[in-house]
Amino acid sequence: MVDTTTRIAVIGGGMGGLTAAIALTKIAGVQVTVFEQADQLGEVGAGVTVAPNAARVLDRLGVLDRIKQLGAVPDGHGVYLDAMGGMVTDAAWEDSAKQYQNIGMYRPDLISALAQAVDPDTVRLGHRLSSVETVDTGIRVRFANGMDDVVDAVIGADGIHSVVRNAVDQHPEPVYSGYIVYRGVVDASRLPADWPMISQVWMGNRRHFMCYPLQQRKLFNFVAGIPSDRPLNGPWSGPADVSELAAEFAGPDWDPQLQHFIGLIDKTFWWGLFDHEPLTNWSRGPITLLGDAAHTMLPHQGQGVNQAIEDSMALATFLAEADDVTDIPEAFRRYTAVRMQRTAILQNGSRRAGAMFDAQYEFADLTKRDADIRVGRDFRRSAVFDYDAQKVAEHALNRFRKVVQFT
Ligand SMILES: Cc1cc2nc3c(=O)[nH]c(=O)nc-3n(C[C@H](O)[C@H](O)[C@H](O)COP(=O)(O)OP(=O)(O)OC[C@H]3O[C@@H](n4cnc5c(N)ncnc54)[C@H](O)[C@@H]3O)c2cc1C
Known part of the structure; x- marks a missing residue:
C-alpha cells in the first residue's frame, strides 16, 4: 500500500x-x-x-443507506410502452439475487450523500484545471x-470536456449525436393518485419519453429524447419552453396519459447528447481517467454515473496493491485494461438502446425493435446489473500476479 505522504489529485468533484x-480512502x-x-x-x-x-x-463504501434514504426505490419493474401506452415489455430493475434495485436519485441529493462521506478539508473548490505537465518531482497541475x-x-474525473484527457493522449473530442433531451422534474403530488411508482418509457417514431420517481417519491424525473439540428457550437444545455417539449408529443399518435404528465411540467431545460467512440488508452504513467472523461456515453442505458462508480472501485482495488509511488503507473495500466473493455461494451450498447427507443436505423420496423428490446431486458440484468466491479478487479489482480511469477 502506498503511504499517506503520497499526493494524489482527483480533478473534478462530480459524482x-x-x-x-x-x-481511494476506504x-x-x-x-x-x-x-x-x-x-x-x-x-x-x-x-x-x-x-x-x-x-x-x-x-x-458505506454510503448506500444514506442514498436510499434520499432516493426512491420503485414499486417493481419498469415498463417499455409504445407511443399509445401499449405494453412492449417489462424492464430489468434489480439484480438476479434481488439484493440491489434501481434507485431514482435527485442529482443534488446524490452529490450531497457522496460529499458527506468525503473529508471536506480534502476538497479545493474554485480550482479549474488549466494544464497538466510532467516535471522531475511529479506531475504539475x-x-x-x-x-x-x-x-x-x-x-x-473532469467530465465530458476533460482537460486531463488531453494529457493522456491526442484523443478526438466527443461528438454531438443529433439528439437533445428535455429534462426536469414534476411535483409528484400533482400526479393522479394511481400513477405507477415505476419507470416508464414511451417509444414513438424517432423520439421517446421516460419518467421515474425520485426523492422518496416526492418528485418525478422526466427525460424526453428528440432529434434536433440545433447548432451546438455554443452552449450545449439551457432553459427551454415547456410548449416546445409538449409540441413534440402532441396529437392523436401519443398516449393521453403521457400528455397529461407533460401538462404538469412547469419548467424544463434542454441538453445536447454527446457520444464518443471508446478511447484507445486512458492512462499515461501516473495520470489516468475516470467517468465521463474516460467513457462519455449516451444516456439510454442509464449507465454513465454507474460506470464512474464501478471505475472508482476498480481503481481503488488496483491502487491498494501498489507498494510505493513507483508502482502507481502499473496500477493505472491494469485498471485501464480491465475497465476499457467493460465500458466500451456499454458505450456501444447505449448507442444501440437509443436507436431502438427512437426507432432509428434498422429498427424502423417496430415489430423487430420491440422484439430486440425484450431480448435486451435479460442481458441487462445479467451482464450489467450483476457485474461486481470489485470482484472483477480482484480476479484480474490474481491473473496479473501469475503472469508476473512466470516472467
Ligand atoms: C439526460 C441524461 C440522463 C442521464 N441519466 C443517467 C442515469 O440514469 N444513470 C447514469 O448512470 N448516468 C446517467 N447519465 C450520465 C451521467 O450524468 C454522467 O455519466 C455523469 O454525470 C458523469 O459523472 P462524472 O463525475 O464523470 O462527470 P461530471 O458529472 O461531468 O462531473 C465532472 C466534474 O468535474 C468538474 N470539472 C470539469 N472540468 C474541470 C476542470 N477543468 N477543473 C476542475 N474541475 C472540472 C465539473 O464542474 C464537474 O463537477 C445521464 C446523462 C444525461 C445527459
Missing part, C-alpha cells in the same frame, strides 16, 4: 470524482485532494438512476485561479 475519493488507504472548478459542489436539478451494479459498490501544485498522480 465520479467524489466516489473515487471515497473508494479501499486503497490513500488520501486524495479533489480539485473542483465550481465554487460549491452541486448538480443540475434532474434525476439519475443508481443501478444495482453501482449500488453494490456504494454499499461496500495548474489552475485558472493562479494556484499550482505538484503531485504524484492525477485522476481525471
Whole structure:
C-alpha cells in the first residue's frame, strides 16, 4: 500500500470524482485532494438512476443507506410502452439475487450523500484545471485561479470536456449525436393518485419519453429524447419552453396519459447528447481517467454515473496493491485494461438502446425493435446489473500476479 505522504489529485468533484475519493480512502488507504472548478459542489436539478451494479459498490463504501434514504426505490419493474401506452415489455430493475434495485436519485441529493462521506478539508473548490505537465518531482497541475501544485498522480474525473484527457493522449473530442433531451422534474403530488411508482418509457417514431420517481417519491424525473439540428457550437444545455417539449408529443399518435404528465411540467431545460467512440488508452504513467472523461456515453442505458462508480472501485482495488509511488503507473495500466473493455461494451450498447427507443436505423420496423428490446431486458440484468466491479478487479489482480511469477 502506498503511504499517506503520497499526493494524489482527483480533478473534478462530480459524482465520479467524489466516489473515487471515497473508494481511494476506504479501499486503497490513500488520501486524495479533489480539485473542483465550481465554487460549491452541486448538480443540475434532474434525476439519475443508481443501478444495482453501482449500488453494490456504494454499499461496500458505506454510503448506500444514506442514498436510499434520499432516493426512491420503485414499486417493481419498469415498463417499455409504445407511443399509445401499449405494453412492449417489462424492464430489468434489480439484480438476479434481488439484493440491489434501481434507485431514482435527485442529482443534488446524490452529490450531497457522496460529499458527506468525503473529508471536506480534502476538497479545493474554485480550482479549474488549466494544464497538466510532467516535471522531475511529479506531475504539475495548474489552475485558472493562479494556484499550482505538484503531485504524484492525477485522476481525471473532469467530465465530458476533460482537460486531463488531453494529457493522456491526442484523443478526438466527443461528438454531438443529433439528439437533445428535455429534462426536469414534476411535483409528484400533482400526479393522479394511481400513477405507477415505476419507470416508464414511451417509444414513438424517432423520439421517446421516460419518467421515474425520485426523492422518496416526492418528485418525478422526466427525460424526453428528440432529434434536433440545433447548432451546438455554443452552449450545449439551457432553459427551454415547456410548449416546445409538449409540441413534440402532441396529437392523436401519443398516449393521453403521457400528455397529461407533460401538462404538469412547469419548467424544463434542454441538453445536447454527446457520444464518443471508446478511447484507445486512458492512462499515461501516473495520470489516468475516470467517468465521463474516460467513457462519455449516451444516456439510454442509464449507465454513465454507474460506470464512474464501478471505475472508482476498480481503481481503488488496483491502487491498494501498489507498494510505493513507483508502482502507481502499473496500477493505472491494469485498471485501464480491465475497465476499457467493460465500458466500451456499454458505450456501444447505449448507442444501440437509443436507436431502438427512437426507432432509428434498422429498427424502423417496430415489430423487430420491440422484439430486440425484450431480448435486451435479460442481458441487462445479467451482464450489467450483476457485474461486481470489485470482484472483477480482484480476479484480474490474481491473473496479473501469475503472469508476473512466470516472467
Ligand atoms: C439526460 C441524461 C440522463 C442521464 N441519466 C443517467 C442515469 O440514469 N444513470 C447514469 O448512470 N448516468 C446517467 N447519465 C450520465 C451521467 O450524468 C454522467 O455519466 C455523469 O454525470 C458523469 O459523472 P462524472 O463525475 O464523470 O462527470 P461530471 O458529472 O461531468 O462531473 C465532472 C466534474 O468535474 C468538474 N470539472 C470539469 N472540468 C474541470 C476542470 N477543468 N477543473 C476542475 N474541475 C472540472 C465539473 O464542474 C464537474 O463537477 C445521464 C446523462 C444525461 C445527459
